[in-house]
Amino acid sequence: MATSKRPAAKKKCGPCRGTGEISRPVQVGRKRRTVGHQTGMCLKCFGTGQAATT
DSSP, rough: OOOOOOOOOBBBBBTTSSSSEEEEEEETTTTTTEEEEEEEHHHHHHHHBBBOOO
């Protein structure tokens, strides 16, 4: 009888928690006051949301 193996579950990326996006604070002025957040692609997983294998 053959046994079926499930593919291993891929781990989520740590910094973006699997979403593929990271938000950074936006600062303006001489006092560097925070006025909001800007969303961008996660550079650790390049937007895939999965942890790197190496």
